Amino acid sequence: MENSNRSLYDCQKCMFKALSSRYMPPEDFELIRRTSVQLQFEKGETILKQGATSHQLVYLHKGVVKFNYRYETGKNYIMTIVSGPKLLGGTNLFFKETNIFSLVAMESCDVCLIDGKALRSVAQKHASFLLAMCERTTEMFQSSIFNFISMAHKQVNGRIADILIYLWEEVYKNNPDDFVLTRKEIAEFAACSHENVINTLSKFNKEGIITLEGKRIRINDFKKLHDISKRG
Amino acid sequence: MENSNRSLYDCQKCMFKALSSRYMPPEDFELIRRTSVQLQFEKGETILKQGATSHQLVYLHKGVVKFNYRYETGKNYIMTIVSGPKLLGGTNLFFKETNIFSLVAMESCDVCLIDGKALRSVAQKHASFLLAMCERTTEMFQSSIFNFISMAHKQVNGRIADILIYLWEEVYKNNPDDFVLTRKEIAEFAACSHENVINTLSKFNKEGIITLEGKRIRINDFKKLHDISKRG
DNA sequence: GATAAAACATGAATTATTTCAGCCTTTGAA
DNA sequence: TTCAAAGGCTGAAATAATTCATGTTTTATC
Structure with a gap:
């Protein structure tokens, strides 16, 4: 993980920014942007670790990540695999502080970690934005439900x-x-x-x-x- | 399904009402209440049908329901089983019109069908309420994830x-x-x-x-x- | 280039699971 | 009360999946 100060990519080209702009004025998005940090993860690196507490929402700008669940026995289970650009929130992170699974980069990934507190405070001001975000994360969840059904049955x-x-x-x-x-x-x-x-x-x-x-x-x-x- | 005009139970005792009241004035809740309908379902009756479109959120006041997924082959799979009182929203209903699975009563159930449009309009006025609802439905979702992991592995x-x-x-x-x-x-x-x-x-x-x-x-x-x- | 580690591959033995056939019990309707 | 239907139960045969043993290939590192 390379904690660079320079920008990996331009926020103007980010889909999360595009989504946000539809629901809030620039000064409110600026609060989110200021409290966010762009990072690059190499193949195999853990972006978020299962069991750790996290106050951030992950926006995957580019790359592929796996959702990894590890049993006490040491066995791993991949719950789903997704590619950016995508907001990886919802069940793991959005409303819970403890991650129920790990996010691991499967190739070089550009990621933006968005501060949960800032996001929440902005979301409370703009309910339509919150609704839109819920819809996104729900969609992702739905697709993984079909995976689960298939795996179980x-x-x-x-x-x-x-x-x-x-x-x-x-x-x-x-x-x-x-x-x-x-x-x-x-x-x-x-x-x-x-x-x-x-x-x-x-x-x-x-x-x-x-x-x-x-x-x-x-x-x-x-x-x-x-x-x-x-x-x- | 008995479409009674009389109330099955008193809204004052409903947990959804209690939750709502924390975030909105009575007149806003009144809009939700007016557009809702209380119903009783007997054992085996389908509350919501997979594939149908639905504009309602289900609040399960009392009883036990199963989340049933049916393959084209006719085989059924129970994704999870829950008991009231509980808000059954999220993935199936909250933000999608087409139900991805059926809800079936496993015993006599008291149910309140809440109009999605009214709920959305109220939720947009009270973002904290929306946030609280998301947290509830996310919680339920999390518990079913553990079920799925177990079933698959x-x-x-x-x-x-x-x-x-x-x-x-x-x-x-x-x-x-x-x-x-x-x-x-x-x-x-x-x-x-x-x-x-x-x-x-x-x-x-x-x-x-x-x-x-x-x-x-x-x-x-x-x-x-x-x-x-x-x-x- | 040598070496070690990881990944890939295959077949046989073992274990797990389903399918099938048969029978008993309970339940509800005629 | 009788009968049919559904659910419950069991063991044997067939199928599916894992484990194990073994060897090859690929990949990364020094």
Whole structure:
């Protein structure tokens, strides 16, 4: 983590700023901006740690992060993976001080940490802004609900198909070459052993549904993936 | 569903009214009350249907409801079970018009359907109220996240232990005799076959952890249940 | 370039889970 | 009271998933 004084990016180009400006005058946004800090996180770095208290809201400007839950046994579970630009608030951070999971950068990420107190005080002045923010974070939450349902109720074939579809359509859509999860990470996401992931992926590979090029996964047949997903 | 004109219960005793009163004058609450309707739902009745559009927030005054997700294949999954009094908003209803799951009464329920438009307009006037509501619905959401994690990552023993603990401590705490889920419902909650539920429960029964008295389940040894839950 | 660590891969043995077939019990309606 | 339907229960067979043992490839580091 590099605590730079210079700006990583221009606030004028930030979607959070754009959203805010619709609901408040510049001087109110200025309070938020002044109390915020821009940081860069490298691959593997923890942005927020599970169990720690945090008074900040994370705005992910650029990059991909995983929501990581760690059991006492040391096992990790990836709850979801998202790409910026996105406001990562809601359940973990927005209204709770203790993080229920960690946020970990999966590639180089530009992040803005927004002070919760300042945000709250501004939000109280501008209820429409608060409503809009709630809608955003609720949306993100909804998409992870579908992940959860899939993980809880489908077999490994269907779970992995769902994960591939999700990652492709929601996360790596615009830059599929960055799609480089390890088998272990896919296993932590799909809630199964990494051997099972490997076997399932090579089965998909043999059937021509995907192509494995080393780490990189190329999806050839979305229709079949959707079929597998539906079958469970 | 009995669309009675008379009041099922006195608004003065409602927790939602109590919450509201802390943040707004009586005349504003009156707008919410006027646009709301009290209804009684019998066991098995659907309060809100998955896929339908709804412009209302559900306040569960009394009773137990399940959050039911139905796949195209016709299979049902219970996402969570909650007891009143509780505001059932957030992900399903608060900010989305299409319900992503159904709400089904598991016993006789007193429910108040609050008009979303009226609520929104009042909420915009009183941002602290909106903030408080977000906190409530977020809390409920958090607890269901832990359910999901358990369902996705534990084996049937651990999942059923978790469900028993959850239902006991959060739902049927005050009236354990109402604890009458069918084995099929437990299976839909635990994401496994109902035979597996039956086998696991009779195993727990033989080990003295629980006692099966027909449909009723009595929990004897919470410590062992927690052990099983931890082991996974 | 050598080396160590991590990731990837495969198959066999073990364990977990579902499916199936059969039967008993309870419940509610005719 | 009878009957059908639904729920509960059990064990065996089939399927799915994990664990384990082993070896290869890739990646990072010195």
